[in-house]
Amino acid sequence: MSAPANIDLLIKARWIVPIIPENQVFENCALAIHKGVIQALLPQEEADKRYAPHQSINLGDHALIPGLVNAHGHAGMSLLRGYADDLPLVTWLNEHIWPLEGQWVSDQMIRDGTELAMAEMIKSGTTCFTDMYYFPEQAAQAAQQAHMRAQINFPIIDAPTPWGSGPEDYLNKGLALHDDFRSSSLVRIGFGPHAPYSVSNSVFEKIAVLSQEMDAPVHVHLHETAQEVADSEKEYGKRPAARLHEMGLMSPLTQCVHMTQVNDADLALLKETGAHVIHCPQSNLKLATGFCPVQRLIDAGVNVALGTDGAASNNDLDMFSEMQSAALLAKGVSGQPDALNAHRTLRMATLDGAKALGLDDTIGSLEVGKAADITAVELSALDVQPLYNPVSQLVYTQSGHRVSHVWVGGKALLLSGQLQTLNERELIGKARWWRKQIDR
């Protein structure tokens, strides 16, 4: 028998849900991790024989899952959480969010807001997020520094904003940002055209060419409301997705956020082009923008990821709560109680999210050779008893507050509920300071 191999970290857990193989829960197994990469998933007794870990953690009442992928959000907006709820969409944007953004958005606000958002995401089990907001340099630096995985999409819109003067300015700044993070293993820069109704054809055409050349993702709000689709049909004689497709913008690099309006032609287009859908159920409900036909998309072979959207329209960044909403809503909308089952929902929030971001070779499942992006959830409390099926309890009982440990690339971001790369007390203080400024 050979000598035990030296490895950095061994994590033992009561349950491990690797996502691949599908629908499996391994009991009393362990994950062996070295140089940030998963080396093995094996029974604990075998792990004790095969490995001499530098560090060993025993999570006896916990489930390990791949770190969650929050595929749509506006992290900086966490400072506007709950500022203006329960309003019609136009009132919300015109009288509250946009004036507030005009007055307050700055590089410092985005930095503080993004750090607050990341702290909340880490504490509720998210290891990778996409972002689309002003001052993306701040979000990119913040993610890199906190050691989170992120796709930061620089915003592009046919209007001046606190971040710049217009599309040309945004593209220049965004391409420079892309260069700055070219070598990062954690942060990828993408294009964030705001929406079909706020970006003109000439700008979309530039984005289509550049994104293909650079192999960079394109993240766009698409078919969020019936009004958006009706307006497009009137103005362009076609639906927004078809318009983007004509300009070469529907591809596996494209992340279509919301898609509450999907007719047969849209479905065929998504399937044919390999564009991804990002489903944001709580935001769609809260803003009453429609119901994304998730099960129909999945049945057609379209990849669907999951996102919280920003805290101003949610009001949290908890992907467990979002999974519960997604799983329940898919059943109600499809009329099928077996739609989007618990395993499938967890996959949507992990591997399918990774796939949408082009990261499914690296993350999204607990397979040998993948990065050790891992979330541990404690399942010992009274309110998850009796526990017949850990995946059911994870998805259907809002487990965000039960997250205990989080690793990204083998580096601990959360240990026993304590943030390791961000200062929780300081962030709460900053959030309170911003509230006093904004809410006079």
Next chain:
Amino acid sequence: MSAPANIDLLIKARWIVPIIPENQVFENCALAIHKGVIQALLPQEEADKRYAPHQSINLGDHALIPGLVNAHGHAGMSLLRGYADDLPLVTWLNEHIWPLEGQWVSDQMIRDGTELAMAEMIKSGTTCFTDMYYFPEQAAQAAQQAHMRAQINFPIIDAPTPWGSGPEDYLNKGLALHDDFRSSSLVRIGFGPHAPYSVSNSVFEKIAVLSQEMDAPVHVHLHETAQEVADSEKEYGKRPAARLHEMGLMSPLTQCVHMTQVNDADLALLKETGAHVIHCPQSNLKLATGFCPVQRLIDAGVNVALGTDGAASNNDLDMFSEMQSAALLAKGVSGQPDALNAHRTLRMATLDGAKALGLDDTIGSLEVGKAADITAVELSALDVQPLYNPVSQLVYTQSGHRVSHVWVGGKALLLSGQLQTLNERELIGKARWWRKQIDR
């Protein structure tokens, strides 16, 4: 100036949301409580002058709200939590829930399951619940012993069950139970006819007469699915609600659970008779049984309460999570982002629940003269910052796990997260024991 009055308890809190007056949040105030009754809601400084409390609690980062009213559930089913998820309704009932109930339901199982359910409910801020399950004597005794407020509805169905031989037996046992609890200030016994499709006219007619004579509530699953309504139209030539009305069973004593199918005639009937609707959004979604038109009911003046349903179709008994689902879903279903706002949702889970149970003179708001049924929620954590509006954070961010203190009639059921009338460790042990029996 008169001497300070002796009172049992003074609770100071950062925020108090009394429900009445409506849409109000009082800051840095206190509740004075004596002999289980609210004596005053007043500024903390004034409270210090006016009262000499036997006990004083200072909750500096907390919101006080009326204890939540969970208006529909099957507490004993908590032992089946997550046992069979993601299945078509017929498979779920025929192949899983009913065989399991036939094999396992006993007085001991109901006692243990009800205590587990109550522990979960107390820990997530519920002070009053309705129940409808076998061996209601056990549920009634358990509630009385744990000092929870409850309406226990004894089940009536045209079939033998583990609890009895048929309708006559159920009525006899139920009336005896009603007598046993006639003098209880906490537990009220009601009639629980299962559903229009499982109870015959002659039995409903008896219930109508008895419930009016006894001034006892009637709790019934009604219009849960489109199929139920279609079948009734075929068999009886009328919709279930109309059929119940003809037998004198639609009145302010009637609690209509689910009501996902509501046409104009149903709406008029509910309004005219004063029958209450109990909305169970997560159960309706999970079983894909339809969408209750909550905002339309409210706009018509129908009283709508909120319930979790049993843990087998939810999978938790957390009314905060249920409030979030209700508030979000009402917006999506009505297409109005200003539907069921945060304050209105909190009222649905408190005062409107109390009204449905005929208890709105006693509980449901933090008004002088009402029972001190109070829930405290800590709002200091990072994931509720910045805090512009405590009611938004309570409703839209699943605050169940933030509940710290709970009182019923001035008696503490939860202090700093610790159960006072139930043994948490023992209940977890029992739940695990039942899992081992059931899940062989």
